[in-house]
Amino acid sequence: MPIFQDENSLAVKFFIQKDIPEEIQAELCETITSLGGRVESKVPRQGYVLTQPGTPEEERLRLCWISADRPERYFVPYTYVEACKIAGMLLKQIFVGNEGPIKMHIHPSIANVNARAALSQRIMHSGGDPTASPQSAHVILADPNTEVFQHLVKSYQGVPDKYIESYLWVKKCVEKGALVYTPLVYKNPGGRRPGEERTQFTEEDEERLCRWIATKIPYKETGGRTGNRLYQQLCEMTVDSEYAWVTRHTWQSWRERYKKNSGRLDNMITAIVDQKKPAHGEKGQYGYVRQAEEKTRRSRKKRAKPADESLHADHAEGQITDCIDGSADTTVPIIMFTPDHISSEPRASISKIRARQSPDEEEMADDEGEESEEWRIRVGNQSPPPWAKRKADDEGGDEPRAQKKMRTISHSDTSAAPTTDGQAVAPLHCIDRAICDIATEFRFTVQEVKEFYDKCGEMDRTRTRFQKMRQLLNTVDDSIDSPSKTTEQPPPSTSS
Numbered sequence: 001m002p003i004f005q006d007e008n009s010l011a012v013k014f015f016i017q018k019d020i021p022e023e024i025q026a027e028l029c030e031t032i033t034s035l036g037g038r039v040e041s042k043v044p045r046q047g048y049v050l051t052q053p054g055t056p057e058e059e060r061l062r063l064c065w066i067s068a069d070r071p072e073r074y075f076v077p078y079t080y081v082e083a084c085k086i087a088g089m090l091l092k093q094i095f096v097g098n099e100g101p102i103k104m105h106i107h108p109s110i111a112n113v114n115a116r117a118a119l120s121q122r123i124m125h126s127g128g129d130p131t132a133s134p135q136s137a138h139v140i141l142a143d144p145n146t147e148v149f150q151h152l153v154k155s156y157q158g159v160p161d162k163y164i165e166s167y168l169w170v171k172k173c174v175e176k177g178a179l180v181y182t183p184l185v186y187k188n189p190g191g192r193r194p195g196e197e198r199t200q201f202t203e204e205d206e207e208r209l210c211r212w213i214a215t216k217i218p219y220k221e222t223g224g225r226t227g228n229r230l231y232q233q234l235c236e237m238t239v240d241s242e243y244a245w246v247t248r249h250t251w252q253s254w255r256e257r258y259k260k261n262s263g264r265l266d267n268m269i270t271a272i273v274d275q276k277k278p279a280h281g282e283k284g285q286y287g288y289v290r291q292a293e294e295k296t297r298r299s300r301k302k303r304a305k306p307a308d309e310s311l312h313a314d315h316a317e318g319q320i321t322d323c324i325d326g327s328a329d330t331t332v333p334i335i336m337f338t339p340d341h342i343s344s345e346p347r348a349s350i351s352k353i354r355a356r357q358s359p360d361e362e363e364m365a366d367d368e369g370e371e372s373e374e375w376r377i378r379v380g381n382q383s384p385p386p387w388a389k390r391k392a393d394d395e396g397g398d399e400p401r402a403q404k405k406m407r408t409i410s411h412s413d414t415s416a417a418p419t420t421d422g423q424a425v426a427p428l429h430c431i432d433r434a435i436c437d438i439a440t441e442f443r444f445t446v447q448e449v450k451e452f453y454d455k456c457g458e459m460d461r462t463r464t465r466f467q468k469m470r471q472l473l474n475t476v477d478d479s480i481d482s483p484s485k486t487t488e489q490p491p492p493s494t495s496s
Helices: 022-034 056-065 080-087 113-125 147-156 168-176 203-216 229-239 241-248 251-260 262-276 359-371 401-407 430-442 446-456 459-475
Strands: 013-016 038-040 047-051 073-077 104-106 139-142 163-166
Touching: 013 022, 022 038, 022 080, 047 056, 047 080, 056 073, 073 113, 080 113, 104 113, 113 168, 139 147, 147 163, 163 168, 203 229, 203 241, 203 251, 203 262, 229 241, 229 251, 251 262, 430 446, 430 459, 446 459
Parallel strands: 013 038, 013 047, 047 073, 104 139, 139 163
Antiparallel strands: none
8 A cells, every 4th residue: 555545545635835946846746646645736625735944935834824723734844755755654743732843852962963863854754843942842852861861850840841851752652653751650759648557457467466365365354455565575476486477567556456446356356265265364364474472581690799899797887688589670779888987998999789671781880880980070078089189299298289380390391491409390481481581680589570560561661660770770879878878868669
């Protein structure tokens, strides 16, 4: 069957643009006729208008003869005839929409010039317009092997009337004879649909769950079927090969499955319990544990009194009453002593005898007894503890405390401090030392210098004062000391 004949064996009509060169027109007429078609002298109501793209006549023909009332009138380049001959069939006009040719843009990512030209011709032969800009194009054709292609897909995925297709898409549409865009495949964004479990529960899952609950809590009135621990124990059974099925769901899912279907599942559990008829508190049921064994109480043995704590009977006012009879409530009275009854010898460490509750407390008490004398303090009007008493040989008898303090000085400072009678004296304060220096330098007593310093409180002023006084005394004539003149010119007073 000739390719330029329709299904009814009627010839396909063609109109050739008049300003196309005559030799091309003659060749077109010969080819159309040989393939079963017919060339018309006027624009047909139904058929093909062969034009030369980019010419004014082609634009005029489109403006005049494109009409929505004639959807089967197609405008194609005159190379369409040769393309049909090469393809061996009448190329369908699939890239045509309600508003005319579908506008397409060939993206620069298709770098091959020959490939771009062939793609453009194929689009025009199938009714499309490959000269549109990226903004006005309905379809953008790009190379899918470049990063630009994925960028275009993301950029225009929200635009409803724009498609990004591969340059191979044109060939696929021509071979199919239909306009088919690349379909959108639903990609799960994550999460679950409302009311849907991750893994669907099966009837076998519910039967196994009911058998577990019937074993652990056969009677609902005991409670615990909606608690967490029952289902946590179920998931802990994964170590047993017979319970490998529990890994299908989490313990929270098992629990929620029972809670949401408790009415139906309770009937299944009751049927299982009626078959086995377990007793309340049977071994293995949830909530029943082994009763703790009673602990036997041991009677506390009386602690032996150390030898160094032995006391004379005539020094005690009270008597020790032995009330230990092996019972739990055992008390031992405290031995009280008066100061008059305590020996003047060094006091021995006396610990109170008391009832203790545990061996740990006895051990703590031993430590307290060892350190009680070291950390003993004075209470009220009692005599001070031994560590607070000063020994007579160290204090120097009844010597005043100030003098004792002056003589107690470390061996490392004896070389720097002045000595008196072969014993070291403690270093003086800087003020006292300055007063002593002034008294020594100007030959006055320390008491006089100290009295003046206590009045004025300034060391420089004190030094200047006694310096002037010494200069004044040095200028006095020696005759003033004779008895005849003492009444006329008394010596100056140092107190002023």
